[in-house]
Amino acid sequence: MSRTVVVTGATSGIGRAAAREFAGRGDRLVLAARSRTTLAEVRGECEKIGAEVLAVPTDVTADGALEALTDAAVTRFGGVDVWVHTAAVMAYGRFEETPERVFEQVVRTDLLAAAGAARVALRHFRATGGGTLILTGSVLGHITAPFMSGYVASKWGLQGLARALQQEARETPGVNVCIVTPGSVDTPVYQQAANYLGRIGRPPLPITSPERVARAIVDCADRPRREVSVGRVNLVMRFGFTLLPGVYDVLVVPLMRIAGLTNRPVAPHEGTVFTPNPAGESVRGGWLPDLAQLARGVGELPASIGGAVRRRLR
Template sequence: MSRTVVVTGASSGIGRAAARMFAARGDRLVLAARSPGTLAEVRDECRAAGAQVLDVPVDITVEGAPAALADAAVERFGGIDVWVHTAAVMVYGRFEETPQRVFEHVVRTDLLGAAAVARAALERFRAAGGGTLVLTGSVLGHITAPYLSAYVVSKWGLQGLTRVLQQEARETPGVHVCIVNPGSVDTPVYQRAANYLGRTGRPPLPVATPERVARAVVDCADRPRREVSVGRANVVMRVGFTALPGVYDALVGPLMRLAGLTDRPVAPHDGVVFAPDPASAAVRGGWLPDLGRVVRAVGGLPGPVLAAARKRPR
């Protein structure tokens, strides 16, 4: 049976991958993001898959925007069954070197924006007698890493908010609150991040595909769970952070500089913190090889190899 699914942050990364998966299932979609042009591209992708789609350009940090988005979804499709929230921005930089306006807007987007979305979703769910909210957190909601203070603060706050919402949802049968916590993911968020560190960021290994995280999101919509972790190293990092804090703190800085940053210099910039960049909106960030292309290339090898073998002198 098809459902009405709202996806905030649908223009790139995990949100765009999840929108495609919901569309392939025949769910009705309400897609939201800041860039009208990119959002229209995602709408067309989902319609091509056979889904009914409403696209609503919106900035969740604007007061009243999430509530207006919820009203638009109810007006078009009669209600909301699932709300998936994936919108997030990042900034790299030492805490004292990150401009206050950038730090505060990252927190406003990643934490307060998520809270506004949760408020709008839960009000509709309680009125309707049910619904599932799926928030996208991060392993950085359980651990810390240098040069990402605003993002870490936001994800720790989101983790606490989610726990409170789950406790309160116990009073309302049929209402579910889930959080999906990925580790490193191959999305454009690292290239799109604001940067005041002088070196561009990258996802440390091991890196998951956005489609893998999107499958966890869709699975939560089908079978709500309190928390889902996506990433082979997540458990190891959480155990080290909790059980061996001194060792963790001694290692995390060098490891971050080695694995979480590139050698490419970059001038200070605001990234997409304050405004979208349609040119960089995509599902993947290019940190992993295109496995489909690799398979096709490998599949095409036998012919040339056999031809070369036949030409070898005997």
């Protein structure tokens, strides 16, 4: 049966992949993000798959924006069955060198806006008899990494919020609260992040695809669970952080400099913390090879080699 699904942060990364995944299931979509132009692109992508789509340009940190998004969904589709919150921004820099306004906006977007989305979604679900809220956390909600203090603080807060909401939801039959916690994901958020560190960030290996995270989100909508971890080494990192904290803290800074930062220099900038960058929005960030393109290349290799040999023999 078709559902009405709200997706915030729908123009890039996990949110855009999730929108496509729900569209492929035949669900009705309410897509929200800051960029009107990119949001129109995503709407077109999902309509081409066959979904009925409402696109609502939304800054999740603006007063009243999430209430207006809910009202738009109710007006168009009569209600909301699933709310997926993926909107997030990031900033790199030592804590004391990151501008206060940037740090606070990261927390406002990644934690307080998630709380706002949860508030309007849960009120709606209680009023209508049920629904599923899916928050997008991070393995950094269970461990820490240097030079990302605003993001880490937000994800730890989101983890605690999700747990508290799950406890409260036990008293409301039909209402589910889930959190999906990926590790490193191939999205543009690293290039789009504010940066006061002098080097562009990147996802440490191993990296998973946003499509895999999107499938976990859709699976939670189908079969709600408290938490789903997406990433091959998430549990290993959590184990080291919890049971070997001294060793973890000794290793994490040099590992972050090696694995979590590129060698590409960058001047201080605010990234997309305050305003979107439509030119940088896409499902993937280019950190993983395009496996489909790679497979096509491998398939064409024998013919290419054969052609080269024939030309050489002429």
